[in-house]
Amino acid sequence: MISLILAESSLELVPVNLQSHPSVISHARKLGKKTSEILLDNSWHFAAMKGLDNEIKRGRPDLVHFTILEATSIPLFFENKIEIFVHTINDKVIHIYPNVHIPKSYHRFAGLFEKLFIEKNIKTENHMLLSIKDQTFSELIEELNPSKIVGLSTKGKPSSVEKVTKDLSDESCIVIGGFQKGHFSDQVENKFSNLISVGNTSLEAHVITSRVLYEYEKTIFM
Template sequence: MVSLILAESSLELIPTELKSHPSVVSHAQKLGKIPSEILLDNSWHYAAMKGISNEIKRGRPDIAHFSILEATTIPLFFQNKIKLFVHTINDKVISFGENVHVPKSYHRFAGLIEKLFQEKSVMVENNELLSLKDQSFSELIKQINPSNIIGLSTTGKQSTFEKIGSGLNDDSCIVVGGFQKGHFSDSIKNKVTNLFSVGNTSLEAHVVVSRMLYEYEKTIFM
C-alpha cells in the first residue's frame, strides 16, 4: 500500500503567545469558542501572526483541506491502496481510517480538526475515523517503514509526474509539503530517498497530490 504524507502541514490550534491578540479573541468570540480551541488561520489572524516563528509555513489549514480531499475522493483510497498521513508543523500526525469522508465545506472541516486536536480521536459507531498523536516525521517514517521515500519539491531533480508514478511500488512513500511557502526542513529532507521537482514553477500542494496519485492510479487500473 502506497503511503502519502502531507508534511509540515499548516494545521495547529492558536499557539499560547497569540491567544490574547485582539484579532484572535474577536474571531474566537464570533465562533463561540475560546482562542485555544480554534485553528490558526492567517485569513483571520494575519495581524497576530506577523513575526512569529516559521511564519511562512503557518496559518493555512485550507492547504491541508484541499489536499486531503484530493487524496480521499479517488479510487486508490476507496480500494484501500493508499494510506494517508498528515504531519503538522508542530510534529503531530493525523491518521485516517478506511473510507473516511472528509467534509467538503471548509467550516465543517475546521470544526472536525479542532475537535480532533482536543479529543485526539474521532469515532463513529466504534470506528475510528481520525486519530491524532505527537509524532515527528522521522518517527512516522519508522512506523511506515517504506522501501523508498519520494519527496516532491522545487529544489529536487527535474522529472515528471508520469516518470515518478511509474517508478512507485506498493511499499513507496510520497511526501508533499502541506505549507504555502518555503521548502522542506532538514529533518524532512534527510529522510527522503529521492527528491524530485515536477516543474519550473511552484505548484499548490493539492495539485501535486492529485496529479501524483493519478499517475500512480494509471499503473494499477489502466
C-alpha cells in the same frame, strides 16, 4: 499499499502566545469558542502572526483541507490502496483512516479538526476515522518503514509525474509539503530516498497531489 504524507503541514490550533491577541479573541467570539480551540488561520489572524516562528509555513489550514479532500475522493482511497497521514509543523501526526468522508465545506472541516486536536480521536461505534498523536516526521517514517521515500519539491532533480509514479513500488511513500511557501526542513529532507521536481513552477499541494495520485492510479487500475 503506498503512503502519502503531507509534511510540515500548516494545521494547528492557535499557539498559547497568540491566544490573547485581539484578532484571535474576536474570531473566537464569532465562532463561540475559546481562543485555545480554534485553528490558526492567517485570513483571520494575520496581525497576530507577524514575527511568528516559521510564519510562512503556518496559518493555512485551507491548503490542508483541499489536499486531504483531493486524496480521499478518488478510487485509490476508496479501494484502500493508499494510507494518508498529515504531519504538522508542530510535530503532530494525523492518521486518516479508510472510509472517512472529509467535509467539503471548509467551515465543517475546521470544526472537525478543531475537535480532533482537542479529543485526539474521531470515531463511530465501529470505526476509527481520524486520530492524532505527538510524533516527529522521523518517527512516522520509522513506524511506516517504507521501501522508498520520494519527496516532491522544486529543489529536487527534474523529472515527470509519469516517471515518478512508474517507479513507485507497493510500499513506497510520497511526501508533499503541506505549507504555502518555503521548502522542507533539513530534518524532513534528510529522510528522503529521492528529492524530485515535477515542474519548473511551484504548485500548491492539492494540485501536485491530484496529478501524482491520478498517474499512480493509471499504473494499477488501467
